[in-house]
Amino acid sequence: MTAHPRPVERLGAGVVKRPTRLADGRELIYYDDPGTLLPPERAADTRALDSRPPTATMRQDVFSGDWITFATGRQHRVMMPGADADPLAPQTSTNPSEVPAAYDVAVFENRTPAFGPALAEHLPDPLADAAPGWGRTATSVGRCEVVCFSPEHTGSFGTQSVARARTVIEAWADRTAALSAMDGIEQVFPFENRGEAIGVTLPHPHGQIYAYPYVTPRTQTLLRSIAAGGDDLMARVLESERTGERVVLRGEHWTAFVAFAARWPLEVQLMPHRHVPDFAALTDAERDELAPLYLRLLRGVDALYDSPTPYIAAWHQAPVAVGRDVVRLRLELTSPRRAADKLKFLAGSEAAMGAWTAEILPEAAAERLRAAIESVPDPREHR
Known part of the structure; x- marks a missing residue:
């Protein structure tokens, strides 16, 4: 079975964008290297997945004005799995991972995000108020995405080829434009955490993109x-x-x-x-x-x-x-x-x-x- 076809788009440097959906409706986008050896058809995600957790909530620190997100579903994330259980590797008959087909670069919505999946037509006044308020809460609208730099189990951005790095840069640019256009998004942040000393929970070469409902404190x-x-x-x-x-x-x-x-x-x-x-x-x-x-x-x-x-x-x-x-x-x-x-x-x-x-x-x-x-x-x- 192949994924439901969606419009294919040709980006800069010969990169090809192939959007589709995961079994629970989350967006998945393949970014093919120029001259890729992968076929244009991609397998569909046929997993039986639970409904996505509700969007997290935020509480405002009245002393600093900072918004703190409480995403309790993230407490149960996978910790340093082996190659046979890598959730970012292409799916196999024994590994029902997050990416159903072989890929060069893949971007998908995080299943347990700090922000989203709910979006907003516009944010309520509490987020825009200059003065912090005691007991103020808000819905943690936004989007969190995972960016897989490679299908390999281990590595980092720095271990990729020049051509693959160029594909990732094209993906960062494409997602920055798309996320910036979403309702309620105020800032878009691509990043890579590397190494267990930083707190990385997956050895797979990947980064993330956070799309925030506010301008960050920094x-x-x-x-x-x-x-x-x-x-x-x-x-x-x-x-x-x-x-x-x-x-x-x-x-x-x-x-x-x-x-x-x-x-x-x-x-x-x-x-x-x-x-x-x-x-x-x-x-x-x-x-x-x-x-x-x-x-x-x-x-x-x-x-x-x-x-x-x-x-x-x-x-x-x-x-x-x-x-x-x-x-x-x-x-x-x-x-x-x-x-x-x-x-x-x-x-x-x-x-x-x-x-x-x-x-x-x-x-x-x-x-x-x-x-x-x-x-x-x-x-x-x-x-």
Whole structure:
């Protein structure tokens, strides 16, 4: 049995988008590599699935104004399964996974999301109120999606080929545009958690995309900083860093550098030279360069030690409706690893007060990372 056909779309770089549905109605999208060897027909999801859990609720912290989501269904997620029970691998007769057919890149709605599946035509006033309110609650509308970088059981974004990385970038851009257009979505956030030290529960190479019903606290802080420092704040920071000693990698369209006031032992920013609010606004040339450059950065991070480095790769994008002319797309890659056998843990001062103490100077971290990047082969030579 094949999946119910839906319109096929050809995206940039020769990537083909094939949307379908899972057995419980969740959206599943295959993104085929250019020149893929996979057939156009894809098997249907014939599992007998329970109804999706109800959309989670949020409560507002009256002291900070932050919204906290209570998604209790996530308490029972699968923890580090073997290859024979990998929920992100293509389905087999013995593994009723989330993806029914072979794939290059696959994106699907999370079965137990922090946000959604409910959407909203518009958000109620409580989320928009400037002053926090005691006892305020709201429905955690939005969307959470899983992005499978590969059908392989283990790996990360950095272990992919240049062609596959380019397909994932096209998927990020396509999903950013689609999610931004959904009712009640205020910000879209693609990210990858890598390593058990970060809290990863699946070894499968994958990332996620969260579509929030509010502008996140980190972005609200950035918007306040831009309001105080000038609309060109991010451009001025990038221009200053591009000629400085903290640069670790540069291209025609992108520059990566260790942050001036890095909190984490490793904290790298990767920014486009042109003002771009999100992935959807990148040109083909910017996407083409990003694929091998980002791979080289990640492989350099792994070359720092004899074992893979845990990290969070957070792609900050401008909100959907505000700040799009001043907030620039950027990667913030952070790792708690401060030595081969040591991790930085957030203890009293950092966790409770937000007052950080760093053990490694950003300039020293940049020097080590530059050397590590120079030690890895150019990904374009090993496609």
